[in-house]
Amino acid sequence: MAERLIVPRSAIAASRYKNDESAYLAGGTEINRLNSYVEADTLICIGRLGLDSINDAEIDGKPWVRVGATATFTDCIENPKVPEYFKQACRFMSSMVKRNMATVGGNVASRRDDSYLIPTLVASGAMVEFVNEKVITVKEYYLRHFRHKNKLITAIYLDPAAVVKSKRYSNTAAGHAYVTVSVCENRVAVQIKGAGLIDTSKLEIHKDRSEAYCLDWANKVKARDVKSDMYGSEEYKRYLAGITVAMLSKEVSR
Numbered sequence: 174m175a176e177r178l179i180v181p182r183s184a185i186a187a188s189r190y191k192n193d194e195s196a197y198l199a200g201g202t203e204i205n206r207l208n209s210y211v212e213a214d215t216l217i218c219i220g221r222l223g224l225d226s227i228n229d230a231e232i233d234g235k236p237w238v239r240v241g242a243t244a245t246f247t248d249c250i251e252n253p254k255v256p257e258y259f260k261q262a263c264r265f266m267s268s269m270v271k272r273n274m275a276t277v278g279g280n281v282a283s284r285r286d287d288s289y290l291i292p293t294l295v296a297s298g299a300m301v302e303f304v305n306e307k308v309i310t311v312k313e314y315y316l317r318h319f320r321h322k323n324k325l326i327t328a329i330y331l332d333p334a335a336v337v338k339s340k341r342y343s344n345t346a347a348g349h350a351y352v353t354v355s356v357c358e359n360r361v362a363v364q365i366k367g368a369g370l371i372d373t374s375k376l377e378i379h380k381d382r383s384e385a386y387c388l389d390w391a392n393k394v395k396a397r398d399v400k401s402d403m404y405g406s407e408e409y410k411r412y413l414a415g416i417t418v419a420m421l422s423k424e425v426s427r
Contacts, residue, residue: 180218188304188325190217197325199243200274203283211283219243224278224327227252232300232308237330239302242278246289249277258337262293262355265339267346278326284315286369287350289341291315295362295370296355297335302328312362315370338421342413344404351404352413356421363414368398371414382422384415391415 178198181187191197196213198204199220204211220243227248230239238254246263249255250272266272266289280290281301293299294311301314304325311329314321339355355362361373361382371394376382379390391411401407 176214178216184222184304184327187217187219191323199279200276202271202275227254238333240277240329242326242328243276246272246275256331256333259331261339262290265289265341277329282326284318287366292353292355292362292364293337293339296357296360297332297337300330301326336425338424340417352410354417356425358425361418365399365410368396371396382419384419387419388415
């Protein structure tokens with residue numbers, strides 16, 4: 174239980190309070206979740222800092238859709254500027270109550286291995302913006318989180334021209350995903366519960382993603398924490414990952 178709540182007046186002020194003993198508070202779905210990994214003495218409220226806008230943006234002459242970090246899943250689903258592939262990822266969250274509370278920035282910052290959004294964001298080449306306006310890819314943020322763990326995310330940038338197909342496997346609509354796959358023409362993201370994002374570099378280099386090749390990749394890929402559990406055997410998860418990459422690759426290429 175947090176011992177104090179800080180309500181800063183600006184995003185810059187909020188970032189100054191952040192350390193290893195504190196946590197940002199927006200929608201609160203992760204902090205208030207049973208068995209949450211978040212442990213903090215101090216909560217920094219960022220829900221009223223005006224970080225929820227969704228608008229067109231441009232980086233180096235390329236058009237993007239800028240989604241404020243505290244925009245909720247429902248905000249994204251209902252906004253016409255948000256690409257359909259990202260709305261699909263938001264709809265993976267089946268609870269309407271959670272959709273109205275959970276924020277885009279919070280889901281990315283939590284780096285959960287069953288994240289609703291990270292595979293789609295990685296496959297689409299999405300970027301994350303910090304309070305100092307520095308922008309990096311979501312993939313870099315995920316893989317090198319130790320460098321950015323106390324930074325305040327202010328927005329996510331979506332490529333409106335990306336073509337992304339995603340598939341999420343879980344025992345129930347509201348259950349934790351044990352395998353999530355997102356595929357774009359040049360990028361592939363595979364996330365397995367317990368293992369997080371899997372190295373897909375060989376799939377991205379090998380443009381002809383046949384079923385046989387993808388299954389062979391899935392069986393050989395190094396992932397220490399892909400293991401049998403209540404969601405299925407290790408072999409089953411690897412099979413799902415491989416067969417789904419091949420299936421979605423065909424859909425993307427149509």
